[in-house]
Amino acid sequence: MNKPFIPQLVYFEPNALDYPLGKELKEKFEKMGIETRFTTSHNQIRDLPGETDAQKYRIAKSTLVVGIRKTLKFDTSKPSAEYAIPLATGCMGHCHYCYLQTTMGSKPYIRTYVNVEEIFEAADRYIEERAPEITRFEAACTSDIVGIDHLTHSLKRAIEHIGQTELGRLRFVTKFHFVDHLLDAKHNGNTRFRFSINADYVIKNFEPGTSPLDKRIEAAAKVARAGYPLGFIVAPIYLHDGWEEGYRHMFERLDEELPQDARDDITFEFIQHRFTKPAKKVIEKNYPKTKLELDEEKRRYKWGKYGIGKYIYQKDEEDEIKSHLYGYMEKYFPNAKLEYFT
Numbered sequence: 001m002n003k004p005f006i007p008q009l010v011y012f013e014p015n016a017l018d019y020p021l022g023k024e025l026k027e028k029f030e031k032m033g034i035e036t037r038f039t040t041s042h043n044q045i046r047d048l049p050g051e052t053d054a055q056k057y058r059i060a061k062s063t064l065v066v067g068i069r070k071t072l073k074f075d076t077s078k079p080s081a082e083y084a085i086p087l088a089t090g091c092m093g094h095c096h097y098c099y100l101q102t103t104m105g106s107k108p109y110i111r112t113y114v115n116v117e118e119i120f121e122a123a124d125r126y127i128e129e130r131a132p133e134i135t136r137f138e139a140a141c142t143s144d145i146v147g148i149d150h151l152t153h154s155l156k157r158a159i160e161h162i163g164q165t166e167l168g169r170l171r172f173v174t175k176f177h178f179v180d181h182l183l184d185a186k187h188n189g190n191t192r193f194r195f196s197i198n199a200d201y202v203i204k205n206f207e208p209g210t211s212p213l214d215k216r217i218e219a220a221a222k223v224a225r226a227g228y229p230l231g232f233i234v235a236p237i238y239l240h241d242g243w244e245e246g247y248r249h250m251f252e253r254l255d256e257e258l259p260q261d262a263r264d265d266i267t268f269e270f271i272q273h274r275f276t277k278p279a280k281k282v283i284e285k286n287y288p289k290t291k292l293e294l295d296e297e298k299r300r301y302k303w304g305k306y307g308i309g310k311y312i313y314q315k316d317e318e319d320e321i322k323s324h325l326y327g328y329m330e331k332y333f334p335n336a337k338l339e340y341f342t
């Protein structure tokens with residue numbers, strides 16, 4: 001994806017127009033000649049176009065719903081943050097393995113919430129409750145928020161809001177490179193900007209509708225130069241022909257682009273490819289031609305919560321992945337904080 005996301009169709013909850021952002025978005029989309037409709041609730045869109053489930057799914061992923069976040073009780077987001085800050089839900093990307101397919105079920109459209117000030121006030125109350133402890137908010141639990149922020153700037157406002165607090169911290173992750181409008185945000189070092197990166201093969205085959213590796217790394221370098229603490233998620237680490245070479249290339253590109261002084265306060269999260277039975281079912285429905293290897297026989301079973309276990313790589317495969325990736329980390333990012341998830 002080389003151009004920022006533009007929705008094909010936009011729904012508004014009528015009350016969203018009582019908020020400045022709602023009004024602004026309505027005018028903006030009308031000027032752009034995009035069809036706008038009204039819906040009574042962002043939780044229920046009844047007349048989405050499309051004949052088949054597959055068509056409806058594709059259309060939903062390019063549909064934006066502008067609504068009001070009524071529940072101002074934030075979900076927890078342990079262990080990496082205390083709370084999920086709800087700025088948006090859904091994503092225009094088509095990553096075959098994306099967990100939103102299972103969590104969002106029949107509502108894959110993208111929702112953005114215009115009552116940002118109320119959301120920030122709720123965040124402030126959470127910060128106050130935990131004082132003098134730090135309170136961390138994750139903004140990308142249910143969306144790739146950077147991918148739509150060029151339209152709304154709510155993430156930018158959240159960065160600046162949390163930047164003004166003493167005890168609040170913000171984090172999010174993205175697969176998009178449209179970061180320019182965030183570079184001058186007054187983040188005050190309180191936001192960790194993370195990019196999800198991978199070997200080219202994985203991006204090309206399993207992440208349609210997202211930015212290419214080179215663009216993500218260029219964007220990460222810009223963000224680092226703008227003084228944000230930086231992080232990377234390498235997920236899913238996926239075994240494929242030439243994977244050693246693919247991940248080596250990824251680290252070499254990072255090494256070429258990233259300023260040296262961004263490497264002391266930097267985090268890496270490695271997450272191996274895994275899947276559950278319900279996820280496999282929904283992936284095969286949404287992306288029937290995927291090359292993603294989802295063969296239970298080849299994997300090791302790891303028991304999980306609520307009886308839904310994960311199929312993960314065999315122990316020897318895991319050891320090999322670790323030995324390669326840890327080698328690169330030692331070479332290029334010896335001071336990084338590193339976490340590994342199976």
Ligand code: SF4
Pocket residue numbers: 090091092093094095098099100143144175210
């Ligand atoms: S970019 Fe992230 S949220 Fe969007 S489809 Fe891909 S994995 Fe899912």
